[in-house]
Amino acid sequence: MEATSNFSFHILKSLRQYPNKVLLAVNSDDCCTGVQLHEKITATITLLKWRGVSPNDRVLMTVPVSVDFYAIAIAVFAIGGSVIIIDPSMGLERCDHCIAVAKSSVWIWKKGSKFKYIKYLLPSLSLIPTHLEVGDLTLPTTSHELFDPSEVIPVDHALVTFTTGSTGMPKLLLRKHSFVLKQFQAISISYETVIKSEIGLEEKDAVFITNLPVFPLHFLNVGSTCLIYPNILKFSPSDVLKQAKKFNATAITGSPAFVEKIANYAIKQNISLPVQYTAVGGAPIYKGVFRKIASVTPGRKAAVIYGSTEAEPVSVVFAQEKMALEGEDSVGHCVGQPVFKGSVKIIKILDGPPTDPVNIARDYELPPGEIGEIVVSGWHVNTYQVDAARLLTDDDGLVWLRIEDAGYMDKDGRIWLVGRVKWRVERNGETFWSVPVEQKILDRCSLITFASYLSHNGEAWLFLEAPTGLPDREKAGVESLLSREGIPVDHLSIRKSLPRDRRHQSKPNTAALFNKSNPNSFSKIIKLFLRANTMLAVVFIFFQMMLIAFVSLYILGNL
Numbered sequence: 001m002e003a004t005s006n007f008s009f010h011i012l013k014s015l016r017q018y019p020n021k022v023l024l025a026v027n028s029d030d031c032c033t034g035v036q037l038h039e040k041i042t043a044t045i046t047l048l049k050w051r052g053v054s055p056n057d058r059v060l061m062t063v064p065v066s067v068d069f070y071a072i073a074i075a076v077f078a079i080g081g082s083v084i085i086i087d088p089s090m091g092l093e094r095c096d097h098c099i100a101v102a103k104s105s106v107w108i109w110k111k112g113s114k115f116k117y118i119k120y121l122l123p124s125l126s127l128i129p130t131h132l133e134v135g136d137l138t139l140p141t142t143s144h145e146l147f148d149p150s151e152v153i154p155v156d157h158a159l160v161t162f163t164t165g166s167t168g169m170p171k172l173l174l175r176k177h178s179f180v181l182k183q184f185q186a187i188s189i190s191y192e193t194v195i196k197s198e199i200g201l202e203e204k205d206a207v208f209i210t211n212l213p214v215f216p217l218h219f220l221n222v223g224s225t226c227l228i229y230p231n232i233l234k235f236s237p238s239d240v241l242k243q244a245k246k247f248n249a250t251a252i253t254g255s256p257a258f259v260e261k262i263a264n265y266a267i268k269q270n271i272s273l274p275v276q277y278t279a280v281g282g283a284p285i286y287k288g289v290f291r292k293i294a295s296v297t298p299g300r301k302a303a304v305i306y307g308s309t310e311a312e313p314v315s316v317v318f319a320q321e322k323m324a325l326e327g328e329d330s331v332g333h334c335v336g337q338p339v340f341k342g343s344v345k346i347i348k349i350l351d352g353p354p355t356d357p358v359n360i361a362r363d364y365e366l367p368p369g370e371i372g373e374i375v376v377s378g379w380h381v382n383t384y385q386v387d388a389a390r391l392l393t394d395d396d397g398l399v400w401l402r403i404e405d406a407g408y409m410d411k412d413g414r415i416w417l418v419g420r421v422k423w424r425v426e427r428n429g430e431t432f433w434s435v436p437v438e439q440k441i442l443d444r445c446s447l448i449t450f451a452s453y454l455s456h457n458g459e460a461w462l463f464l465e466a467p468t469g470l471p472d473r474e475k476a477g478v479e480s481l482l483s484r485e486g487i488p489v490d491h492l493s494i495r496k497s498l499p500r501d502r503r504h505q506s507k508p509n510t511a512a513l514f515n516k517s518n519p520n521s522f523s524k525i526i527k528l529f530l531r532a533n534t535m536l537a538v539v540f541i542f543f544q545m546m547l548i549a550f551v552s553l554y555i556l557g558n559l
Contacts, residue, residue, distance in 0.1 A: 001154040007180045007221065008077035012038065012149040014223045023220055024067055025227045027235065028243050032067050035146075037220075040068065040137040042147040044075035051132055053106055055080025055153050058160060060104035060128065062088065062115040065213050065230035068137055070220070072108060077177075080153030081106070084160040085213075087503055092121055094170055098162050099124035101172050111135040161214075163309060169511070173309055179382045183312060184218045186380040190313045190339060194303045195251060195277050206250035209240060209275070211258040211504075212282070232258050232505045237265035244274045251277040253305075255504035260289050266296040273297055281305040281313075283506035284333055284417060284435050286442055287326055294319040306335035306417065308403040310382040313339045314374075315415050325414070328443075331371075332407060332418040332435050343378040345400065346370070346409050349421060353389040360394045371408045371433070373421055375400040406433060423454035427488045432460070437487055444481050445474050450498050452508040459490040463513055465498040 003009045015023070015034040025031035032040070053059065059076045061083055063069045073083045084102045086095055099122060107128045109115035116133060119125040158177045162170035175183075191203045204223040208215070211229050219226035227243050229235035232255070240262055244252070252259055252275050259280050266273050278297045280290070285304050294302040302319040305312075317336025325334045338344040347364035349372055358364060366372045375392060377400045383391055392400040406424065407417045419434035426432075438451040441464065450465035464470065464478070475494070482489055499512035 003150055003152040003154055005154045005177055005181075006077060006080070006152045007158060007177050007184065007217075008074050009149045009152040010181070010184075011074055011217065011220045012041070012078065012147065012152065014221055015041075016146075016149070018223045021223070021225065022247070023223070023225055024070060024216055025225075025243070025247075026066050026069075027229060027231075028227070028239055030067050037067065037071060037074075038146050040071035041075045041078065042145070043137045044072050044134070045079055045147050047134065048075060048079055048081075048132075051106075051130065053079060053081055053130070053132075055155055056157070057081045057106050058084055058102060058104040059106040059108060060084040060086070060099065060102065062086070062107070062109045062113075062118065063134075064110070064113065065228065068110060068134070069213075070216060071137055072134060073217075074220075077158060078147065078152045080155040082155075082157040082160055086162060088115075088118075090162075090170060090502060096122045096124050098170055098172070100127070102160050104128050106130045106132060108132045108134055161309075173382075174385045175382060176384055179384065180217075182380055183382075184221050186313060186339070187215075187218050188222065190305060190316065193339060194279055194305065194316055194318075198301060199250075199276050201250060201276075207247045209244060209249050209252045209254075211235075211254040215253075229258070232261065235261075237262045241266070241271075241274060249275045251275055251279060253277075253279040253281075255282045255506045256280050256285050256289055257283075257500075257505035259293050263293045263296050267292065271296070276301060278302045279305050281307060282504050284419075284438075286333075286439060287323075288442060290319070291323060294323070304333075304335055306415065308376075308405070310386065310401055311376045311378075311380060311403060313380075314344060314376055314403075315339060317414070330416075332416040332433070333439070334410075335407075335415050335417050337414055340378050340380065343376055343381075344409075344415060345375050345377075346372045346407065347375055347392075348372050349406070350402075354392060357393045357395050357397070360392065360400065364392075366408070368409050368411045371406055371418055371431070373402055374405045374407050374415065374417075375402050377401065420454075425453070425455045425460040425488060427460070430486075432487055437462075440481060440485065440487075441478060445470075445478055447471075447474055448478075450500070450508075452498060452510075452513065453487075453489075454508075454510065456510075456514055460488045461491045461493070461513075462489045463498055463508065464492070464494045465496070466494055467496050469496065470494050 015038040019035035020033055022031055023034050059081045061072060063072055076083050084104050086098045088095060107125060111133050156176050157174060158180050159175040161173050188203055207225040208219055209227045211232055213230055216226040216228055225247060229240060252262060259278055273296050278293055294300045300319045304317050306315045307313040315336045315338045317334055322334050345360060346366045348366055377398050381401050383399050383401055390402045404421050405417060406419055406421045407415055409415060417435060423434050424431050434453045437453040441451045442448060447466050447468060447470055448464050449467060452463040454461055499509040501507045501509050
């Protein structure tokens, strides 16, 4: 195994190639050139080695997304460690679950941050052998030696991440360096398909704006400039557009909620976005949202890129084609042609794993127009340590991944998305899918900004978000629509705000939808605190017992 098999080798090489170019800016004010990032990485490598971090160590990073975050991550990769990234906004209980599952040997946080106090609330942190606080990531003035890419240590594992947990507890995802490099290659092919084919600009010369924290690693790899705004709830669209003009940005790409927020600002200001392209993905793109984004993109050069965590990208569709195809009678959302020919099939829905090997074409594949499970295969698909129930091996030895989405192929080979397989509602031999139902409701009532239709414990639930409330007349209109279309709803919940996944803000957080208690409620915080601090728990129980004994004696004395 050579150093080139570790993807940090290619990033470090890129930093050397573009020493004076601004490659990364986080929230506009935290930015660095290639050489500045290289210096931070070198300083971090020195610190990590001094503290005994070694190849194959799993390193938990509770560092806010920043230039230092990327410097620390790349440094860990370079010395052969694996980076564990957990989204702290998912709630304390889920964070503790993820930390326990990840089994890290080192925990890193930034000096001056509040993360060092989180150990008192998360019991799993006490099981990590090495705790490391990182301060200023600058090289000593006497040192001018930058870490050489040839010194990168080749190992298998790179990233340990977790799903958003929008359908339950977050699931652990392992990514090898080899897969990350393939994913980088697939993203570059997407760029050539979506943007370069239209504007002729090489990827290394492009400037990207995004909210997705993994993508800057790819852009650092190719030498592109990336401006990232990781907090969807707090970023300023006006600031984004100022930076877009300053850096002559090529494209805004990210989750629907991120790009929509910028588009809404542009509409209010009656301006076009100062970029050449927009691309959205990561969640269903509803008609109104996409038309809004396309309307403020110059030349309506907007695209939807469909994929999953384990397979990115799967397909792509452009604004003109998508809006022409999605009429009133269409079912689902068109997500376009597969990026890689022959990499997508629609199979009949399986409620359990089949016996391998299978003849997919003969026994499982569905004809155009029939709704089933979407399965993907190819060099860009991560099947490493994926639950065996999600994998199908055909007669030719090709492995197909069930990405847990449902849809169909039209006669021209385009994929249409109808929702998650596990969210489907089945009644009297008929199946109702989330995306078509939600789209009908959003088309019916402009006061509803978000909808979630799904099955839970065998019952049909419909959650509607109406920030200004839903008058009786509008509610009656929605109920009439449901009745007319024969859409079963056992529980209807109308709220001013629905919980969404914190990372994208574009998908429902179903665990929170059905959990009436706050994931960070006082009782849960106390419970976690006592688990994390055994001695305090013993003292707490002792005083509880003393109090009970005192009250009992008092009552007995007054009988």
